[in-house]
Amino acid sequence: MKHKPTSLDIAHLAGVSQSTVSRALNDSPLVNIATRKKVQEIAAQLNYQVDKNASNLRRQRSNTIALLLFEDPTSDDSLVNPFFLAMLGSITRACAAKGYDLLVSFQDLDSNWQAQYEDSHKADGLILLGYGDYRAYAGKLTQLRQQHTHVMRWGAPVAESPGISIGCDNVSGGQSIAAHLLSHGYRRFAFIGDIGDKAPEFQGRYEGFVTRLSPEATHIQLDAISTQDAGAAAAQRLMNGAAPLPDAIVCAADIIAVGVLATLHKAGIKVPDQVAVVGFDNIQVAALTTPSLTTVQQNTNQAGEKLVENLLLAINEQPTKDHLLPATLIVRQSCGCQV
Amino acid sequence: MKHKPTSLDIAHLAGVSQSTVSRALNDSPLVNIATRKKVQEIAAQLNYQVDKNASNLRRQRSNTIALLLFEDPTSDDSLVNPFFLAMLGSITRACAAKGYDLLVSFQDLDSNWQAQYEDSHKADGLILLGYGDYRAYAGKLTQLRQQHTHVMRWGAPVAESPGISIGCDNVSGGQSIAAHLLSHGYRRFAFIGDIGDKAPEFQGRYEGFVTRLSPEATHIQLDAISTQDAGAAAAQRLMNGAAPLPDAIVCAADIIAVGVLATLHKAGIKVPDQVAVVGFDNIQVAALTTPSLTTVQQNTNQAGEKLVENLLLAINEQPTKDHLLPATLIVRQSCGCQV
DNA sequence: CTGAAAGCGCTTACAG
DNA sequence: CTGAAAGCGCTTACAG
Numbered sequence: 001m002k003h004k005p006t007s008l009d010i011a012h013l014a015g016v017s018q019s020t021v022s023r024a025l026n027d028s029p030l031v032n033i034a035t036r037k038k039v040q041e042i043a044a045q046l047n048y049q050v051d052k053n054a055s056n057l058r059r060q061r062s063n064t065i066a067l068l069l070f071e072d073p074t075s076d077d078s079l080v081n082p083f084f085l086a087m088l089g090s091i092t093r094a095c096a097a098k099g100y101d102l103l104v105s106f107q108d109l110d111s112n113w114q115a116q117y118e119d120s121h122k123a124d125g126l127i128l129l130g131y132g133d134y135r136a137y138a139g140k141l142t143q144l145r146q147q148h149t150h151v152m153r154w155g156a157p158v159a160e161s162p163g164i165s166i167g168c169d170n171v172s173g174g175q176s177i178a179a180h181l182l183s184h185g186y187r188r189f190a191f192i193g194d195i196g197d198k199a200p201e202f203q204g205r206y207e208g209f210v211t212r213l214s215p216e217a218t219h220i221q222l223d224a225i226s227t228q229d230a231g232a233a234a235a236q237r238l239m240n241g242a243a244p245l246p247d248a249i250v251c252a253a254d255i256i257a258v259g260v261l262a263t264l265h266k267a268g269i270k271v272p273d274q275v276a277v278v279g280f281d282n283i284q285v286a287a288l289t290t291p292s293l294t295t296v297q298q299n300t301n302q303a304g305e306k307l308v309e310n311l312l313l314a315i316n317e318q319p320t321k322d323h324l325l326p327a328t329l330i331v332r333q334s335c336g337c338q339v
Numbered sequence: 340m341k342h343k344p345t346s347l348d349i350a351h352l353a354g355v356s357q358s359t360v361s362r363a364l365n366d367s368p369l370v371n372i373a374t375r376k377k378v379q380e381i382a383a384q385l386n387y388q389v390d391k392n393a394s395n396l397r398r399q400r401s402n403t404i405a406l407l408l409f410e411d412p413t414s415d416d417s418l419v420n421p422f423f424l425a426m427l428g429s430i431t432r433a434c435a436a437k438g439y440d441l442l443v444s445f446q447d448l449d450s451n452w453q454a455q456y457e458d459s460h461k462a463d464g465l466i467l468l469g470y471g472d473y474r475a476y477a478g479k480l481t482q483l484r485q486q487h488t489h490v491m492r493w494g495a496p497v498a499e500s501p502g503i504s505i506g507c508d509n510v511s512g513g514q515s516i517a518a519h520l521l522s523h524g525y526r527r528f529a530f531i532g533d534i535g536d537k538a539p540e541f542q543g544r545y546e547g548f549v550t551r552l553s554p555e556a557t558h559i560q561l562d563a564i565s566t567q568d569a570g571a572a573a574a575q576r577l578m579n580g581a582a583p584l585p586d587a588i589v590c591a592a593d594i595i596a597v598g599v600l601a602t603l604h605k606a607g608i609k610v611p612d613q614v615a616v617v618g619f620d621n622i623q624v625a626a627l628t629t630p631s632l633t634t635v636q637q638n639t640n641q642a643g644e645k646l647v648e649n650l651l652l653a654i655n656e657q658p659t660k661d662h663l664l665p666a667t668l669i670v671r672q673s674c675g676c677q678v
Numbered sequence: 679c680t681g682a683a684a685g686c687g688c689t690t691a692c693a694g
Numbered sequence: 695c696t697g698a699a700a701g702c703g704c705t706t707a708c709a710g
Contacts, residue, residue: 006686006687006688007687007688008687016696016697017696017697017698018687018688018697018698019689019690019696019697019698019699020695020696020697022687022688022689022690023689023690023695023696026689030695030696031695031696032695032696035695035696049459050459050687050688051396051459051460051686051687051688052392052459052460052461052688053391053392053393053395053396053401053460053461053686053687053688054392054396054686054687054688054689054702055687055688055689056392056688056702057390057392057393057396057686057687057688057689057701057702057703057704058687058688058689058690058701058702059688059689059690059702060702062392064442082421082424082623085421085424085427085428088424088427088443089424089445092443092444092445093445096444096445101442101444101461102442102443102444103403103440103441103442103443104427104431104441104442104443105431105435105440105441106428106431106432106435120388120389120390120391121388121390121391121392121393121703122391122392122440228627258627262627262629265629284421284624285623285624285627288567288597288601288624288627288628289627289628289629290601290604290628290629345702345703345704346703346704347703355680355681356680356681356682357681357682357703357704358680358681358682358683358705358706359679359680359681361703361704361705361706362679362680362705362706365705369679369680370679370680371679371680374679374680389703389704390702390703390704391704392702392703392704393686393702393703393704393705394703394704394705395686395704396685396686396687396688396702396703396704396705397685397686397703397704397705397706398686398704398705398706399686460687
């Protein structure tokens, strides 16, 4: 394998010093325009690429961001919540637009991720993605701050959780759902989704939903983690109960709603004729279910951009603050309100 | 921000030389076990991490793999074929298991990706993922080989395409579908999916399907690229035609089948009672459609492992060869054959 | 088993 | 505008 060309090789060919080559390739205005062009041409001919390791070592930054995905530990090994995959896509694009590379890693909460990337100078900052119990890693977040690591977290801003976060306005999303269903005459509701402290996103959605209900409306709440199976099980409990079915079932996540729809379908219960169903997230599948799922969209494109943008601010020691992104109701067939 | 500890800092604290620190941290047997322990303890206390840039520069390898995702240029900006996202997950895990980091990038076919990663020493090798016209980048692949870049490609092995590839046994997958449907009495088929040279995967699936058909069976073929819309359009053409509907519709990809199902549903045509539908890929959605979709599974976990494993072999200058991974029929409701 | 020294390929003050 | 020199933080022959 032929020796890869270095800046010194180019210097020889161009008849200038190695420092001038470096300057020319970095488009420094200090270098005479003709020299610059010449050097750049030779570099192009040789397929020369700056050695990032050397460059990063010298510059003390990597132009790389590390994305840590926390998988829901309950999910099947081969599956990742489609919502996070959509986020991954948008983060990748946002990084590319800013000239940053993206290192991706799946992490479990136990491992030593706080050190692995930024401390080793492989990345200038971290993005944390994944729902779940932020308390489990609150300690690590605190430690990260102390080490002045640059971190941006996706999720609900939580008072006790240190660090900046970017998240969706879950409360207003929940409100939109309530308002929409009420205006179409629904009064008896079931909300499916955990609302314990481990699920701050679901808490927000529930809170928004409940506070927006009118006095004459009633509701019950059933626990379910963010999986199809949990949704199916909750729907089953609903059907087994003594009480008649509610008018509308509001699910804290689309993936739960998918399980609910499947269970209702099996039982021969028509959606939306006999009961309306609404989800949250607007994952790709939501448009494809039968009936298609009314849900709340989180703008993943904007989310990825905001995360990257704020992380870069932090890296450059600029002030940043929490952001809430708007949540938009997407009306489809499953709520029976489509024109 | 406090200066990050270096090996020299540890050397001072441990009272040994910097070279010994380096050796100890790399668990070299050359270092006295007591010294090794001591150094490692001090390093742990300081949260010391080896500077990857320096280490990589010196070692001339990065322990990093770059994954280049070629998006289907026809797909919506925010969507990525769920199949590739599943692959991403499995590749990520496989890399982690081997102690490699993964750099992810979305590339369009025009850009200068062949140089960006390995030439700049950011990655030791590349994985190419994405269907589409391999001819469009065959030239680049050739160039990569000449530069001795280490590349592994996901997709059908193609005679004219240089370089090693790992792919699914599309032909045998197509055969399984034909065999299954025939044995359940279906005789009149439609195959939906492009079979031009731009879609070698689809070609393989079609080829397997057709060659396995019995003499009394008939079939037509309709073009469709790998999107839901294209599937919907093809189904519409089928229904608009003068001929009666076939017994069974075989789709070259699940995402096409999802579009077909939606269109049939809208037209009031019952699946599988009036027509059977089969897909290919076993994306997550396939289990969730109504009716659930019979399809062929590509083992993404194994695929990711094989890709990474072979790439590492190539990086270490070991011989590698093309691999075909088995394709497994998954029988669900949409073919009407479920027990 | 350990240390002093070289060198990976850059970037960037410093001097001219 | 250009060059000679230092140095980023490691790893690894080399010498002992």
